[in-house]
Amino acid sequence: MTTTPENLRDQVVSAFGAAPDPRVRELFTKLAQHLHDFVIETNLTVDEWLAAVEFLTAVGKMSDDKRQEFVLLSDVFGISALVDFLNGPQGEDATENALLGPFYVSDAPLLDNGDSIVKQYEGEPLRLEGRVTGQGGAPLIGAQVEVWQIAANGAYDGQDPDMVENNMRGRFLTDEDGRYWLMTNRPFGYSVPTDGPVGRLLDLLQRDPMRAAHIHLRVSAEGYQPLVTQLYDADCRYLDTDVVFGVRESLVTKLDQVEDGTLRARFDVRLVRAT
Ligand SMILES: [Fe+2]
Known part of the structure; x- marks a missing residue:
């Protein structure tokens, strides 16, 4: 089956659903569902997507064994x-x-x-x-x-x-x-x-x-x-x-x-x- 806007989310979820470990399967299928829902609900633009990629890249570059910017990001999101x-x-x-x-x-x-x-x-x-x-x-x-x-x-x-x-x-x-x-x-x-x-x-x-x-x-x-x-x-x-x-x-x-x-x-x- 080729991919369409309508079936994309389900295709991703079912692709992740083949993971043998049940917990891995649960975590990643749920994550894919919620991420897709977020993009659909907010009608995310290409510029916004790019800004998110650049932001996460910067968070990674700021993190090392003395400073954990990802933990801080997790913290401020609650x-x-x-x-x-x-x-x-x-x-x-x-x-x-x-x-x-x-x-x-x-x-x-x-x-x-x-x-x-x-x-x-x-x-x-x-x-x-x-x-x-x-x-x-x-x-x-x-x-x-x-x-x-x-x-x-x-x-x-x-x-x-x-x-x-x-x-x-x-x-x-x-x-x-x-x-x-x-x-x-x-x-x-x-x-x-x-x-x-x-x-x-x-x-x-x-x-x-x-x-x-x-x-x-x-x-x-x-x-x-x-x-x-x-x-x-x-x-x-x-x-x-x-x-x-x-x-x-x-x-x-x-x-x-x-x-x-x-x-x-x-x-x-x-x-x-x-x-
Ligand atoms: Fe403290």
């Missing part, structure tokens, strides 16, 4: 958030997950509770503390709490070649009561990188490139599903407009002051058993 929602922890009182982001490293230094992750660029001091619990609220002893955050100069350590290694990141183990505590800086809202094609896209769409003020955490314990999440400062003005749709109400944390005037964030974590 696709990363959607995948997180679909795959988040399911369990009573389970702490919600949030985007990993591009700056996680798995081998941050192991620090003692009470230590500071601020090696360079002092900001407003913040004591971060909390308790890690499992099923039924039992404390998890020796759970690993990995923390990372933007430095007060506006960069993550992977973004700034002059920054001290592992500045603003560390691993902590919970004590016999499941508690962890450390010193850091108060987080602040910052712009995602706007010097690449995704930045131009945000500009075209008149979207604010700011992320809400957050601290990244990854919490893991034997027998439990690792949790990747973020704590958000309740007083941040970007909570409702976070450019990557990462804010969850349950993760918004009010910072309060302890006796000596230091700011404190209390962030408890409930993990779900591994299946």
